[in-house]
Amino acid sequence: xxxxxxxxxxxxxxxxxxxxxxxxxxxxxxxxxxxxxxxxxxxxxxxxxxxxxxxxxxxxxxxxxxxxxxxxxxxxxxxxxxxxxxxxxxxxxxxxxxxxxxxxxxxxxxxxxxxxxxxxxxxxxxxxxxxxxxxxxxxxxxxxxxxxxxxxxxxxxxxxxxxxxxxxxxxxxxxxxxxxxxxxxxxxxxxxxxxxxxxxxxxxxxxxxxxxxxxxxxxxxxxxxxxxxxxxxxxxxxxxxxxxxxxxxxxxxxxxxxxxxxxxxxxxxxxxxxxxxxxxxxxxxxxxxxxxxxxxxxxxxxxxxxxxxxxxxxxxxxxxxxxxxxxxxxxxxxxxxxxxxxxxxxxxxxxxxxxxxxxxxxxxxxxxxxxxxxxxxxxxxxxxxxxxxxxxxxxxxxxxxxxxxxxxxx
Numbered sequence: 001x002x003x004x005x006x007x008x009x010x011x012x013x014x015x016x017x018x019x020x021x022x023x024x025x026x027x028x029x030x031x032x033x034x035x036x037x038x039x040x041x042x043x044x045x046x047x048x049x050x051x052x053x054x055x056x057x058x059x060x061x062x063x064x065x066x067x068x069x070x071x072x073x074x075x076x077x078x079x080x081x082x083x084x085x086x087x088x089x090x091x092x093x094x095x096x097x098x099x100x101x102x103x104x105x106x107x108x109x110x111x112x113x114x115x116x117x118x119x120x121x122x123x124x125x126x127x128x129x130x131x132x133x134x135x136x137x138x139x140x141x142x143x144x145x146x147x148x149x150x151x152x153x154x155x156x157x158x159x160x161x162x163x164x165x166x167x168x169x170x171x172x173x174x175x176x177x178x179x180x181x182x183x184x185x186x187x188x189x190x191x192x193x194x195x196x197x198x199x200x201x202x203x204x205x206x207x208x209x210x211x212x213x214x215x216x217x218x219x220x221x222x223x224x225x226x227x228x229x230x231x232x233x234x235x236x237x238x239x240x241x242x243x244x245x246x247x248x249x250x251x252x253x254x255x256x257x258x259x260x261x262x263x264x265x266x267x268x269x270x271x272x273x274x275x276x277x278x279x280x281x282x283x284x285x286x287x288x289x290x291x292x293x294x295x296x297x298x299x300x301x302x303x304x305x306x307x308x309x310x311x312x313x314x315x316x317x318x319x320x321x322x323x324x325x326x327x328x329x330x331x332x333x334x335x336x337x338x339x340x341x342x343x344x345x346x347x348x349x350x351x352x353x354x355x356x357x358x359x360x361x362x363x364x365x366x367x368x369x370x371x372x373x374x375x376x377x378x379x380x381x382x383x384x385x386x387x388x389x390x391x392x393x394x395x396x397x398x399x400x401x402x403x404x405x406x407x408x409x410x
Contacts (some may be wrong), residue, residue: 001130003171004034007041007140007162010051011179012236013082014044019089021236022177026135030095035130037169039140039162040086042078050078068113072142072152076102079139079158087137097135100126102161105136106168107143109151116143116151118160121168138165156217163220167227174224174231176216181235182243183208183215185399186263190387193400197261199244201344204261207376211340212266221245259352260343260397263390267383270316271299271333271368274323275306282328283307289322299338299369299380308369310336310380333368337386340378341393347374359396365389 006029008022029036046053052075059066059074066074083099090097106123109116129136140158143151153160159176166174182196183205200208202225209218215233224231224245234242276282286307290297295318299310311319316332323330346352353370356377360367365388369380381389394400 001127002034003037003130003166003169004029005037005039005162005166005169005171005174007039007158007174007176008086008236009158009176009178010041010044010048012177013040013086014048018236019086022086023089023093023095025175025177025234025236026090027093027095030134034172036135037126037130037165037171038086038135038137039158039165040079040082040137041140041158042075043082043085050081052078069149072113072116073150075152076139076142076150079141083137083139087135090135090137095135096133097137098129098133099137099139100129101139102142103144103150105138105165107161107164109143109145109153111145111147111149111151113149113151115154116145118143118153118164119146121164123165123168126165127169156220159217159220160223163224163227163229163231166229167223170227171229174229175234176231177234177236178215179236180215180233181238181240182233183213183245184262186390186394187213187265190265190390191263191394194394195400196240197243198241199246200261201247202245203375204342204344205245207340207342207373208262208264211264211338211342211376211378213262213264216245258343259345259349260341260393260399261345262342262399263393263397264340264342265337265386265390266340267337267386268313269298269310269336269338269380269383270313270319271308271310271336271380272316272319272323273306273308273331273333274328276328277305279304285326285328286323289326290319293318293322295319295322299371299378301369301371310338310369335383336368336380337383337389338378338380339386339389339393340376341397342376344375346377353377355396356393359392360389363388363392365392 042052044051087097087099106121108120140161184194186194188194206218206221231245295315297309301308365385367379371378
């Protein structure tokens, strides 16, 4: 049985026209001999009747009296509705199909409501169902705990549902359909010359996603990477091949010819500097207190007499208060942004960091902190310089190239 997983996000199923476009991709896959598992998100975005945020607004979102358990019960409905509506469309077009909740598809999770983790997938029922229908439409973003509680998988949950099912079913590939034609070299709202990346490694796209690119959730990529399942990011309204995410070694490009694949960015960051004479106590105090306050830290730089790190802007005041309570006098630089150059080809290649520094210096952009790994170099700049920094790095590494022509499906 040749299996393919297709995931359609909220904008891809938000109205009848988009659902019909999505159905064409399903029909094409069936015509090619695939048994297709379709994973759907809730229909539309906030303001649309069954979107996740709209459902949450029924119970006052953050100020709600109900807890995360009841919220999971509520928002799970969005994907269930979407799965049944899409199944009805497929049946009306002559495709044999049925729908399933996440629980019926075999998703077993823990009970961390709102951010549940998949413990196991028992996909036998799903596979048996595929033996007598061509398509099973699964409600993404959800599962069930051992105690029978409905749970949701958090941000990017439908992406995670899709790659986890593909791994369990040993599918040939996952196609994730969205409102863009693939992963781009930078945010096109900032860089007009940004272009679609034909092929990218799992590690590169994980780093780009963690650094602010929002096309796919990194947890979904990590699952696919472990199972060696290729992913394609594609447009619902186009037949263009999109971006292939895979190991990279056997794909038709040499990563050494492309030291930098893309530029990512993330705003709303505060840099905190804490100084002290007793470096052992300093380091222990800082990170223990941040952990106690449940404040996520990033971009850590440890020096003999100082610790420098970043937190989200909205948590900076709390972090400063906690540190002052311990007797420290922290310094805070707010309204910063992290700009990242990502590329598997930079490993062992000299001069990448110097090009980044030179490009930003040419634009009079001050770097407040930097770090690097085998595939990513990060710099911290003021938020007001973020767009200029993205443009400068995109130009420095010559990421512009002719766009692939896309065929619109009508």
